[in-house]
Structures are given as structure tokens and as C-alpha cells.
Amino acid sequence: MIAAIEDSGNVLLVLESFFLDSSFLDSVNPVQSRNGNLLLATTMLTSNTLVTEKPALVAYDLWKLYGTHPVVQGVNFTLNPGEILGLLGPNGAGKTTTVGMLYGAVKPSRGFVKLGSTQVQSNGRLARRRMGIVTQEDNLDPDFSVMENLIHFAHHYRILGRAARQRASELLDKVDLQDYARHSIDELSGGMKRRLVLARALINSPQVVFLDEPTTGLDPDARQEFWKLVSSLKQQGCSVLLTTHYMDEAQRLCDRLILLLQGQVIDQGTPAELIKRTIGDEVVEISGVNAAQLQALAEQADTWCRSFGDGYLVALPPDRPSLWEQLVTLQPHRLTRRLANLEDVFLHLTGKVLQ
Amino acid sequence: MKSPLFTFWGVYSVWHRHAKVYQRTWLVNCLPPLSEPIIYLVAFGYGLTPLVGDVPYGGQTVPYLKFIAPAMMAIGVLFQSFFEGAYASFIRLNFQKTWQALLTGPLSFSDVFIGDWLWATTKGMIAGTLTGLIAVIWGLYSGWNLLLSLPVMLLGSTLFGAMGLFTAGSVRQIDQVNIPIFLFIIPMFTLCGTYFPRSTLPPVLGNIASVLPLASLIDLLRWNLGLPSLWWLQVLWLFSLMVIFAILAARRIYPQLIK
Numbered sequence: 162m163i164a165a166i167e168d169s170g171n172v173l174l175v176l177e178s179f180f181l182d183s184s185f186l187d188s189v190n191p192v193q194s195r196n197g198n199l200l201l202a203t204t205m206l207t208s209n210t211l212v213t214e215k216p217a218l219v220a221y222d223l224w225k226l227y228g229t230h231p232v233v234q235g236v237n238f239t240l241n242p243g244e245i246l247g248l249l250g251p252n253g254a255g256k257t258t259t260v261g262m263l264y265g266a267v268k269p270s271r272g273f274v275k276l277g278s279t280q281v282q283s284n285g286r287l288a289r290r291r292m293g294i295v296t297q298e299d300n301l302d303p304d305f306s307v308m309e310n311l312i313h314f315a316h317h318y319r320i321l322g323r324a325a326r327q328r329a330s331e332l333l334d335k336v337d338l339q340d341y342a343r344h345s346i347d348e349l350s351g352g353m354k355r356r357l358v359l360a361r362a363l364i365n366s367p368q369v370v371f372l373d374e375p376t377t378g379l380d381p382d383a384r385q386e387f388w389k390l391v392s393s394l395k396q397q398g399c400s401v402l403l404t405t406h407y408m409d410e411a412q413r414l415c416d417r418l419i420l421l422l423q424g425q426v427i428d429q430g431t432p433a434e435l436i437k438r439t440i441g442d443e444v445v446e447i448s449g450v451n452a453a454q455l456q457a458l459a460e461q462a463d464t465w466c467r468s469f470g471d472g473y474l475v476a477l478p479p480d481r482p483s484l485w486e487q488l489v490t491l492q493p494h495r496l497t498r499r500l501a502n503l504e505d506v507f508l509h510l511t512g513k514v515l516q
Numbered sequence: 517m518k519s520p521l522f523t524f525w526g527v528y529s530v531w532h533r534h535a536k537v538y539q540r541t542w543l544v545n546c547l548p549p550l551s552e553p554i555i556y557l558v559a560f561g562y563g564l565t566p567l568v569g570d571v572p573y574g575g576q577t578v579p580y581l582k583f584i585a586p587a588m589m590a591i592g593v594l595f596q597s598f599f600e601g602a603y604a605s606f607i608r609l610n611f612q613k614t615w616q617a618l619l620t621g622p623l624s625f626s627d628v629f630i631g632d633w634l635w636a637t638t639k640g641m642i643a644g645t646l647t648g649l650i651a652v653i654w655g656l657y658s659g660w661n662l663l664l665s666l667p668v669m670l671l672g673s674t675l676f677g678a679m680g681l682f683t684a685g686s687v688r689q690i691d692q693v694n695i696p697i698f699l700f701i702i703p704m705f706t707l708c709g710t711y712f713p714r715s716t717l718p719p720v721l722g723n724i725a726s727v728l729p730l731a732s733l734i735d736l737l738r739w740n741l742g743l744p745s746l747w748w749l750q751v752l753w754l755f756s757l758m759v760i761f762a763i764l765a766a767r768r769i770y771p772q773l774i775k
Contacts, residue, residue: 300613
């Protein structure tokens with residue numbers, strides 16, 4: 162069955178809807194309309210009711226090739242209003258390239274990005290009016306003071322004079338840099354600079370904020386401070402797309418995660434879903450045991466076992482409680498039972514440790 | 517619907533950013549375009565005029581200072597707009613990452629490029645006009661002459677600004693900016709009829725020098741001493757070069773920002 166939904170006189174969505182299973186919820190199904198426009202929306206299917214929530218941002222079939230080398234391969238996702246979505250992956254996974262395509266700094270080889278009804282690739286200027294962008298590199302303006310950085314950036318949005326000063330002052334309060342308003346950029350620490358870049362990205366009260374590895378290189382305190390700011394954006398109804406290779410950051414901040422490896426989405430879901438689906442509840446870190454014996458035990462229990470640091474990581478299936486006792490009988494040098502986390506997910510899916 | 521290539525506000529906003537930085541140190545910034553022509557006019561005026569006297573130009577003889585005053589304006593235009601386009605834009609592009617930061621705002625590449633180009637043009641105009649004012653005060657150029665020369669200076673500033681941006685987009689290290697300076701800017705500065713009529717050069721060298729854009733700019737700024745018969749061709753030449761270098765510069769810089 163095909164359902165068509167009208168928005169402001171334009172057909173926005175055609176969905177093959179009623180027989181979709183729940184795994185298709187919150188996904189995008191772009192279809193070509195008769196007049197050639199691509200039609201997009203997210204779907205939420207509940208019992209007998211079709212509910213449509215327009216995503217804040219849609220990335221459809223994004224590809225980026227440098228020569229013949231694919232850096233991003235067919236990435237699709239939606240970012241919903243008020244959601245923090247994480248792009249998680251190791252260095253070189255294509256996170257920054259993907260973010261670049263989202264705001265127009267990278268031209269997709271194929272696919273497109275839509276912010277609301279605005280296509281970023283053909284109308285980047287308009288799209289960026291509603292975006293806030295924190296790039297990986299600190300590109301604050303060294304020719305201006307802290308406050309001036311915000312005021313001059315506001316100028317690009319036609320926020321001028323008293324309104325610009327007021328907005329800049331509010332944001333400096335928010336990122337706790339009011340005392341440094343007259344300082345030069347060189348006088349700021351790394352954490353302060355990141356907070357100022359975030360304040361600059363918020364100058365236009367954006368609907369969507371992109372944070373590209375925003376806490377890389379920051380000390381633990383500075384990271385915590387930054388996390389609080391990111392959480393506050395969500396509370397204000399802002400959609401956030403965050404790239405990171407820090408598992409704790411992803412697990413703590415993100416409502417939903419997309420795992421990227423070599424430019425491809427290898428899995429996605431909420432952190433809890435990903436952990437539960439991929440690993441289960443618990444894992445065991447074990448070292449100083451005979452590898453063959455351990456492997457045999459894992460196979461017997463129908464679970465997975467991976468080399469991890471100087472030992473191994475074994476998932477504890479909830480239906481095999483005896484596995485723990487069996488592992489103890491191996492008399493390992495070290496045996497730690499703990500809750501599974503995203504790092505275990507990544508290790509299981511890719512064979513790689515992320516951090 | 518596709519958004520326009522550039523918007524007035526976008527270009528102005530970028531230009532405004534550079535102007536604000538300039539404004540903070542305006543005294544230091546204004547010093548070279550003011551002091552250089554004064555030093556040159558004093559040195560050449562008092563030092564060389566007694567030796568040179570009048571020089572032949574356009575079928576007449578003119579006092580040496582009147583001959584070099586328009587050239588000083590052209591040199592101010594050349595150096596300020598080229599150096600702003602080459603060095604300052606290179607720094608903003610590669611060290612300060614100003615271009616990249618601007619492109620995270622509601623600006624297109626064209627807004628940022630044209631804004632930067634316009635700023636390099638502005639620097640050339642400031643230098644040319646200040647030098648012209650000194651020439652007017654010195655009695656070497658009339659106020660009307662200066663006013664009517666502004667469009668010519670604008671053409672020269674846009675051209676040399678575009679050449680500067682092309683350099684900024686082409687080099688990979690800041691030291692490499694010296695290459696076009698030594699191979700192109702300095703020869704142009706010395707050979708294009710700045711301090712002596714090109715007619716005194718060997719014919720081959722004189723012809724080569726005449727093709728260089730500074731020669732056309734100087735000839736056009738010397739319009740008060742008589743315009744060359746093919747002056748319109750020189751305007752067209754400068755305009756064509758300006759368009760070519762602007763396109764080349766944009767093509768060089770664009771891939772560095774939009775991957």
C-alpha cells in the first residue's frame with residue numbers, strides 16, 4: 162500500500178507503509194514522484210496508525226570517492242528533532258568526510274543531504290543559516306578577542322549592533338567564558354577554545370548542530386564541561402550530530418549511534434540496543450589461559466571470544482550461566498566480569514579496538 | 517531552487533571582517549602607502565631631477581616628478597593589492613583558517629572569495645588614493661585628475677588583487693610567494709616605465725615591458741600627460757587579465773576548501 166502525505170501543497174512522502182516491520186521504523190524511504198522530485202520523510206508506525214515526524218536532517222545514499230578510492234559508501238540516516246546522533250568510528254572511518262557533506266564542505270560523489278526542505282548541496286548558504294558547525298580544527302579568528310569572535314560571526318547572519326553584543330554575551334555566559342570576553346584567542350586553553358567554537362556555532366540559534374570530534378585532545382575535566390553543554394543543546398530542542406571515537410562520549414551523550422567503518426555503516430541503534438543486540442549484558446576479560454581451551458569453551462557456549470589486549474574478551478550469554486564457572490576453572494591470571502559496553506560492540510563487529 | 521552564486525551581504529560581510537581587522541591598526545597600515553611615495557618622491561625628486569631634468573613622454577617633455585607621480589600611484593596599487601591577495605589571503609587560508617571558518621557560516625565560496633578579492637582591491641585603492649593625495653598636495657597631479665583616475669586605479673587593484681589571490685591559491689608554502697614577486701612583480705615594477713620612459717629600453721625589452729599589466733596601468737594613470745592612441749586596448753587588456761586571473765584564482769582556491 163502506498164501512502165502519500167502532503168506538506169504545504171507539495172507531496173513530501175510516499176511510503177510503502179502498512180506492511181513494514183518494526184525494524185523499518187524511523188527510516189527513510191525516498192521515492193521519485195511523478196514530477197521528478199525526491200520525496201522524503203521518516204515514518205513511525207504504531208499498531209494501525211501511521212505517524213509522520215519530519216526529520217531535522219536527512220542524509221541519503223552519501224558516497225564520496227577520491228579518484229577511485231571510496232571514503233564514504235552509501236551512508237543513509239536521519240537526524241530527528243531534539244536528538245543527539247553519534248557517528249562512531251576509528252580514525253579514517255569517514256566521519257569527518259560525512260560531516261563535511263552534511264554542511265557542504267565536501268561535495269558528495271553521489272547522494273544528497275536535506276535540512277528540512279532545503280537541499281544542502283544546491284543551497285548550502287540557506288541551509289547553513291540553520292546549522293551550527295564545530296569543525297575538528299580550531300579556526301577561531303586570532304585577529305579578534307573572544308567577544309569579537311562572536312560579534313563578527315553574528316554579522317554574517319545579519320545579527321548586528323546591540324543584538325549581536327547581547328547574543329554574544331549570553332553565549333559567553335553559557336560556555337562560561339564571560340570573564341575572558343576581552344582576552345585574545347591565544348590566551349585561551351584548548352578546552353576554552355572548543356567552548357568558544359561551540360558558542361560561535363550557536364550564534365544563530367541553529368536547529369541542527371554538527372560537532373566533529375569536539376573533545377579530541379581535551380583533558381577529562383574539559384571533556385565533562387563540554388558534554389554538559391552538548392546535553393543542554395538537546396534540552397533546548399536542538400538536534401545534534403556528533404562524531405567521536407570516544408566510546409564513553411558516545412554512550413553518555415548519544416540517543417542513537419551509527420557505527421562507521423571504512424566509510425560504511427556497519428550497525429546502528431541506541432547504545433543500549435547495540436550492546437544488547439551484539440554482545441548481551443556481560444563480558445569477561447580473561448588472561449593467562451590456554452587459547453585453545455578458551456576457544457573450545459566459547460564455541461561450546463555458542464558465544465564469541467576475541468583477542469583483547471594481553472588476553473581475551475568473552476561474551477557471557479544470559480542463557481549460559483555455567484560459562485562463568487567454566488572460565489574460573491581455567492585458573493586464569495586475570496578474570497574480570499563486567500557489563501558490556503560500546504567498545505565491546507565495536508571490537509566484536511570489526512575486530513578493532515576503537516580507543 | 518539553487519541559491520545565487522554570491523550575495524551582496526555575504527561579500528560585504530567578509531569584506532567587513534577584513535576592514536575591522538585593518539581598522540584596529542589603521543595607523544600602522546596607512547603608514548607604508550603614505551611614507552613610501554613621499555620617500556620616493558623626495559629621493560627621486562631631489563636626487564634625480566637635477567640630473568634628469570625633463571623626460572620625453574608622448575611627444576612632449578615633462579618634469580621628471582610629474583612623470584613619476586602617476587607611476588608611484590600605480591606601484592602603490594600594485595604592491596598593496598597584490599601583497600594583500602597573496603600573503604594575507606594565504607595566511608587566512610592556510611594558517612588562520614579564516615576561509616574555512618567563514619564557510620561554516622551562511623556564506624558561499626563565492627561570497628568569501630569575492631569578499632577577500634574586494635578587500636585586496638580596497639587595499640590597492642587606499643594606497644593609490646593616498647599616493648595620489650600626496651601628488652596633489654605636491655602639485656604634481658590635480659584633484660580632478662585624481663578623481664577621474666579612481667576607476668583606473670580600481671581596475672588595477674582588482675587585477676593585482678586577483679593575481680595575488682591566484683598566487684595564494686597556487687603556492688604551498690608562504691616562502692613560495694617570493695617566486696612570482698621576483699619573477700614577475702619586481703621586473704614589472706622596474707621595467708614598465710615607472711622611473712623612465714619605456715622608449716629608452718632596447719626595442720625587444722620595451723615591447724615585452726609594454727605587455728606587462730603595470731605598463732598599461734601607468735600609461736592610463738598618466739592620462740593627464742597624454743593618453744596613448746590605443747588606450748582603450750590597454751583598458752581591455754587589463755580587464756581581460758583581471759577576469760582571467762580571478763577565474764584562475766577561484767579555480768585554485770576552491771578545491772582547497774570544497775573537497
